[in-house]
Amino acid sequence: MAAKNVNAVVIGAGAGGGIVAKELAEAGLTVLLLERGKWNTPFDDLKDDLRNQRVSVLGAPFGPDDERNPRVVVDAPGRERIVLPSDSEMEYNNNAACVGGGTVSYGAMAWRYMEQDFRMRSTYGSVEGSTLDDWPISYQDLEPYYEKAEWEIGVSGDDSNNIFRAPRKRPLPMPPLPPNREYTILKPAAQRLGFHPFDIPMLRNSVPYGGRVPCMRCRWCVGFACEVNAKNGTQNTVIPKALVTGNCELKTDCMTKEILTDARGRATGVAYYDENDHLQEQTVDIVVVSCGANESARLLLNSKSSLFPNGLGNRYDWVGRNLQGHAYTGACGLFDFEVYDDIGPGASIAICDFNHGNPGLVSGGMLANEFIRLPIEFVGQDQPVVKDWGREHKDFMRQWFKRSIVVYGPVQEMPVFDARVQVDPVVKDHWGIPVCRLSGRRHTNDIHVAEFLSTKAEEWLKEAGAIKTWPQLPDSRLSGGQHQAGTCRMGNDPKTSVVNKDCQVHDVDNLFVIDASVHVTNGGFNPVLTIMANAYRASDILVRNWKGTKFR
Amino acid sequence: MKVKNRLKRREFMWLAASAVAIGSSISCGEVVSPWRSLTTDEADSLASLCNQIIPEDQDLGAASADVVNYIDVQLSSRLKRMKKVYRSGIAQLNDLSFERYGKKFISLSDQQQVEFLTAIDRDKAWKETTLHKFFRIVVDHTMQGFYGDPRHGGNRNRASWAMLNLPYPPIRGRFHGDANATNNSKVS
Ligand SMILES: Cc1cc2nc3c(=O)[nH]c(=O)nc-3n(C[C@H](O)[C@H](O)[C@H](O)COP(=O)(O)OP(=O)(O)OC[C@H]3O[C@@H](n4cnc5c(N)ncnc54)[C@H](O)[C@@H]3O)c2cc1C
Ligand code: SF4
Numbered sequence: 001m002a003a004k005n006v007n008a009v010v011i012g013a014g015a016g017g018g019i020v021a022k023e024l025a026e027a028g029l030t031v032l033l034l035e036r037g038k039w040n041t042p043f044d045d046l047k048d049d050l051r052n053q054r055v056s057v058l059g060a061p062f063g064p065d066d067e068r069n070p071r072v073v074v075d076a077p078g079r080e081r082i083v084l085p086s087d088s089e090m091e092y093n094n095n096a097a098c099v100g101g102g103t104v105s106y107g108a109m110a111w112r113y114m115e116q117d118f119r120m121r122s123t124y125g126s127v128e129g130s131t132l133d134d135w136p137i138s139y140q141d142l143e144p145y146y147e148k149a150e151w152e153i154g155v156s157g158d159d160s161n162n163i164f165r166a167p168r169k170r171p172l173p174m175p176p177l178p179p180n181r182e183y184t185i186l187k188p189a190a191q192r193l194g195f196h197p198f199d200i201p202m203l204r205n206s207v208p209y210g211g212r213v214p215c216m217r218c219r220w221c222v223g224f225a226c227e228v229n230a231k232n233g234t235q236n237t238v239i240p241k242a243l244v245t246g247n248c249e250l251k252t253d254c255m256t257k258e259i260l261t262d263a264r265g266r267a268t269g270v271a272y273y274d275e276n277d278h279l280q281e282q283t284v285d286i287v288v289v290s291c292g293a294n295e296s297a298r299l300l301l302n303s304k305s306s307l308f309p310n311g312l313g314n315r316y317d318w319v320g321r322n323l324q325g326h327a328y329t330g331a332c333g334l335f336d337f338e339v340y341d342d343i344g345p346g347a348s349i350a351i352c353d354f355n356h357g358n359p360g361l362v363s364g365g366m367l368a369n370e371f372i373r374l375p376i377e378f379v380g381q382d383q384p385v386v387k388d389w390g391r392e393h394k395d396f397m398r399q400w401f402k403r404s405i406v407v408y409g410p411v412q413e414m415p416v417f418d419a420r421v422q423v424d425p426v427v428k429d430h431w432g433i434p435v436c437r438l439s440g441r442r443h444t445n446d447i448h449v450a451e452f453l454s455t456k457a458e459e460w461l462k463e464a465g466a467i468k469t470w471p472q473l474p475d476s477r478l479s480g481g482q483h484q485a486g487t488c489r490m491g492n493d494p495k496t497s498v499v500n501k502d503c504q505v506h507d508v509d510n511l512f513v514i515d516a517s518v519h520v521t522n523g524g525f526n527p528v529l530t531i532m533a534n535a536y537r538a539s540d541i542l543v544r545n546w547k548g549t550k551f552r
Numbered sequence: 553m554k555v556k557n558r559l560k561r562r563e564f565m566w567l568a569a570s571a572v573a574i575g576s577s578i579s580c581g582e583v584v585s586p587w588r589s590l591t592t593d594e595a596d597s598l599a600s601l602c603n604q605i606i607p608e609d610q611d612l613g614a615a616s617a618d619v620v621n622y623i624d625v626q627l628s629s630r631l632k633r634m635k636k637v638y639r640s641g642i643a644q645l646n647d648l649s650f651e652r653y654g655k656k657f658i659s660l661s662d663q664q665q666v667e668f669l670t671a672i673d674r675d676k677a678w679k680e681t682t683l684h685k686f687f688r689i690v691v692d693h694t695m696q697g698f699y700g701d702p703r704h705g706g707n708r709n710r711a712s713w714a715m716l717n718l719p720y721p722p723i724r725g726r727f728h729g730d731a732n733a734t735n736n737s738k739v740s
Contacts, residue, residue, distance in 0.1 A: 046701075046703070048701050048703070049699070049700055049701055050696055050700040050701060050704060051701075057692075057696055058626075058630060058704065059630070086630075342718070342719055374699075375699040375712060375713065375716055375718070376695065376696065376699040376700055379695045379699060380695075387670070387673075387674075388691070389604070389605040389606070389673075389691050389694075390604060390605065390607060390666065390669075391607055391609070393605075393606070394606055394607060394609065394611070397715075397716060398611075398715060398716065401716045402716070402717065
């Protein structure tokens with residue numbers, strides 16, 4: 001049964017979708033925000049080190065659940081197997097499924113990409129085996145919206161010492177949190193080496209902001225929800241604002257199955273399973289897909305009709321391709337004094353000296369100290385040094401758990417055409433919807449850059465007094481994971497992209513993709529602030545066009 | 553981002569598929585096992601295996617920190633599908649120990665156990681065997697049971713956190729959820 005028409009359905013209440021819902025609702029459109037997950041409150045969260053969004057061996061508390069959400073992974077030799085969310089974030093390519101999406105449990109680093117990050121092809125030329133390209137928009141196009149994201153969602157930090165940053169008009173709204181011990185050890189070391197260390201911008205209150213309290217600096221932050229709501233996500237900022245307009249209805253536990261189109265090739269509505277697994281239809285004027293890079297591609301591919309036999313936006317077979325994330329690289333260092341101070345969130349200091357301009361290399365990445373590690377996350381760090389079980393292991397843990405620092409960061413990856421999301425011809429989820437089928441691998445350039453960056457991390461740690469260091473390098477398996485992006489590329493040429501620079505699907509005027517999927521490249525930084533800024537920008541354009549044509 | 557989930561489902565599946573029926577013979581009428589998934593013998597063997605992974609010294613070892621209980625709880629809930637892997641893995645450990653030393657694993661000297669497990673873990677000849685894979689799974693589960701939250705049945709009285717001198721509770725100003733719960737009380 002079709003419900004009353006709404007102006008817009010936004011599918012996915014994550015980083016991108018939450019912002020779009022609010023912007024459209026405030027502009028007077030009626031909005032239905034559909035989310036397959038729940039609205040977790042911070043108090044549902046048991047802060048469990050075996051059950052969180054980083055270590056999910058006993059399940060991913062912020063979704064999706066193992067029971068209903070399988071995926072298929074094809075490895076390099078072509079063997080396929082079914083994977084579940086608890087099989088590890090990288091294998092399943094998980095981010096999250098709840099109101100707020102990844103922003104409930106994230107680490108909350110809030111990076112603006114650099115100017116070159118939008119012009120990678122112009123900066124480095126073409127790279128063999130990669131679909132490397134420029135974005136159709138520039139940093140300048142996003143700058144005002146970065147600012148909007150920083151002020152509306154709330155960012156603390158101080159990047160004024162980052163001489164490599166792109167120009168900003170306004171400083172961050174909140175000062176950084178006071179330094180932790182790692183910060184005070186790493187900062188002078190970086191300065192002695194001629195690096196340019198600064199306080200990481202974070203979507204986290206350092207002072208009261210947005211009607212919420214500042215961070216109380218507990219141990220368990222990344223991978224968990226914040227109990228005092230000091231971590232700013234879309235679930236505690238823009239989504240409540242969307243709801244108070246009275247124009248936006250949020251429906252949770254609603255799994256969208258497909259986007260419906262008519263004979264003219266326009267989107268007319270969506271079909272979704274409600275919380276009782278009943279199939280519902282909603283008619284609409286416009287549809288916004290914000291399901292994250294894996295699921296947005298899946299939804300478009302699953303929306304087939306005689307006009308679009310290969311799925312929506314997929315006339316030239318670009319949907320689901322160029323799946324990318326970040327090749328994390330860095331080093332662990334051991335110190336002969338205690339560096340652990342139990343003051344969260346842990347990550348505090350970064351350098352951007354090696355994001356670009358690395359001799360003989362294409363791309364680079366930021367380096368920062370790691371969030372506070374839980375004991376279970378430190379397990380296995382001993383492997384390169386001693387046996388990772390037995391007396392050696394136990395002695396290692398006792399001796400080094402509090403005397404170690406990890407410095408690491410995200411390598412800006414080269415997009416690979418065959419690193420992709422498809423829909424599986426056989427395996428279906430609980431609702432009978434074909435699931436994501438993941439295949440492909442990283443570009444070898446990512447590994448070269450990772451090797452280079454890890455030597456810089458080792459250099460930094462040694463200068464800080466580490467008596468022993470060793471690199472931590474990524475492997476060449478398929479990327480994506482929590483920083484998944486790129487599967488519905490934004491571009492001017494419909495033959496080599498899925499959406500235009502307004503995030504509008506090339507051949508369906510009233511269908512938009514607004515989330516990490518549209519990233520052409522993913523920066524040498526965590527991606528969320530760019531997703532947010534682009535969501536503000538695309539919403540702005542959408543609202544302007546709506547006032548003109550209503551997309552009819 | 554960085555992931556510390558070193559358990560690969562692929563390996564579970566592979567092991568589950570190749571798990572042969574060499575399970576220890578349980579005759580009818582024997583004492584009922586106090587465990588949920590394991591027989592008493594299996595639990596004893598597993599305890600000595602886990603105790604080589606996290607040995608007892610000035611701090612609790614795996615067995616006295618309830619790691620076997622953690623694994624038993626998981627095998628009866630989330631990891632039901634791995635019961636067979638444990639059954640045949642433990643049996644194989646004992647069989648091969650018998651072949652090599654003339655004794656079951658549990659009866660080997662401490663030195664022999666370490667030598668045997670080191671070979672299984674590190675020697676090339678063992679790398680592709682089921683026993684090697686089983687051992688790596690037990691290493692992962694032992695780490696989870698020892699360092700993970702007590703609410704899942706292991707890490708008795710937060711022994712590992714005390715060993716690392718980690719202040720408790722980890723969230724300032726709050727006992728995190730179920731501080732007074734006894735071990736085994738909650739399976740999730
Ligand atoms: C532990 C962790 C730490 C992180 N740390 C950082 C960090 O420090 N800095 C940073 O920049 N980024 C970080 N990230 C990544 C960041 O959270 C993501 O980049 C961001 O959330 C992606 O935004 P998105 O809008 O593309 O998708 P998401 O935020 O994933 O939102 C997509 C939403 O759509 C819903 N959905 C999907 N399919 C359907 C469907 N068919 N029907 C209905 N709903 C659907 C999903 O359930 C989900 O809620 C972290 C993530 C995690 C999990
Ligand atoms: S460290 Fe701060 S922001 Fe993170 S969960 Fe704790 S109080 Fe919240």
